Amino acid sequence: MKGQKKSINYFVNEYIGKTIVTICGLLIVVATISIIAFICGKGLQSFLHGNISPWEMLTSTDWSPNDPKDKSYGALIFIVGSTLVSIGATLISTPIALGIAIFNNYISPKFGSTFVKPVLELFLGIPSVVYGFLGVTILVPFLRNQLGGVGFSLLAGIIVLSVMILPTIASISDDAVKGVPFEFLEGSYGLGSTRWQAIHRIIIPAAKNGILTAIVLGLARAFGEALAVQMVIGNTVKLPDSLYSPTSTLTGILTMDMSNTLNGTAWNDALWSLAMILLIISFLFILIIRMIGKRGMQNEQ
Template identity: 50%
Template sequence: MERLIPANERLLKSRKKVWGSELRGKIIVMICAGIMISTTIAITIFLGIKGIQSFTKNDVSLLEFLTSLNWNPTNKENPEYGALPFIFGSFAVTFLSALIAAPLGIGGAIFMTEIAPSWGRKILQPVIELLVGIPSVVYGFIGLSVLVPFIREHVGGLGFSLLTGTIVLSIMILPTVTTIATDAMSSLPKNLREGSYALGATRWQTIRKVLIPAAMPSLLTAIVLGMARAFGEALAVQMVIGNVRDLPSSILDASATLTTIITLNMGHTTYGSVENNTLWSMGLILLIMSFGFILLIRYLSSRRKM
């Protein structure tokens, strides 16, 4: 006959199994977290070391690099390393695309959560997910094939311009803004709407004066996340913006961004050369700006919790 195991022994064994599984789970989670943290620190240190070599090793002036308009690193007699046109181009297309995508994305989120019937969200949600899944090279190719000729013929200029890059980027970041804004509007408590309607407010008054102010920190977070993606985009912008070294005087002029110059020139430079190191410096600027976007998002998230 099998020996009957006392209840206290069974309870002790079950506790040991639970403790063992919890310990294994903690170890796995800590290993994953350690890999993520170490990878981030390693990338930051590597890019920081490579990014400052142009200033410490090659004696490139930091002030000239950030403020000069002239970029001619291949000139052996008088090389120039002014990255201001590319910095300006990166910020210009980022903010302009946010100006287009923010109202469209927030408006779409309001439509899906407050106005459209249930079937409206069922139709729009797959459309947004489809836009997220399209590769950036496809956006760039469509912009090159459709937008560039259209702007050249009907608006003016060569077609390769800040305007074209802005339109392409705004379409690319629109799903990000819309998705986060939709979640923000959906997470608002129902008593906000019910209280507003009980006081006699119309649906539009409720949306404009109650719901949007309540969700504003989350909506700003959605916009900043979209801007962070736009700031780091390279391939799609490279195909339509023109990639010139001059500072644009209007939105119809060709321009360049930090990412486009890095992708165009990195393969044509010698590792360790001055030009190669200045490209790493541009990458360091991108990393610093990415950290800035993250800090801004953290600040907006903390305001949301207050």
């Protein structure tokens, strides 16, 4: 019987196919868990075997792993640097991104989809080293000429990052704004509001959760960005006095120092602890986004 034989083959096919794709799905879980396990396992070493207290690391500004007499591993400078630079970039980027999202959906969808969206896609494609390199060759000399000093600064980092995270925030808030039901706009127009009144009183509040998600994602991307920031921020290990003073970030110190240190030394372990802090913070951002999403679903119900 030919037909029967074939149906057995189908069964084997079916079974193998399902198993393979399930393994692919599981592989993502395994990869994620092993990344977290490996980085945290290595990052905890300096607290378990070394004599650094986690509290001291998070609150001290004294980072001198190379000092022969008094080594100390305070990471506050890097945490503050990363935080300031990503918040600054998000502050600049969000209003522009929101403007783009509104423009693409309500002001001129045609111009938006033919010009603005492709441009944002290209922005997203530009590699971070190129952004960093542009920062070094154009922005830093410009700041030096305008404001004096060295040019490498927190401000330069903020400006470079704000361009980098613009497409992320813009495309997600674009989706959020698009998701607002058309009846809301019609209702608002029907009550005699102008387009601007409808946008800022109806559309933006209705898309609030999506926009918030976009902002947090932009913040997360800014926080984890390494090379572009490292190239323009100056990398001096001290807290910034002003917007226009150089400082360091978590990602920057990891990029520069990991290759200078030997595996197993206290300095190296401290760097892995910084990597762990970075990982935990980026995970926190994901949890915040999930919370926003949940709240959005509850509101709908």
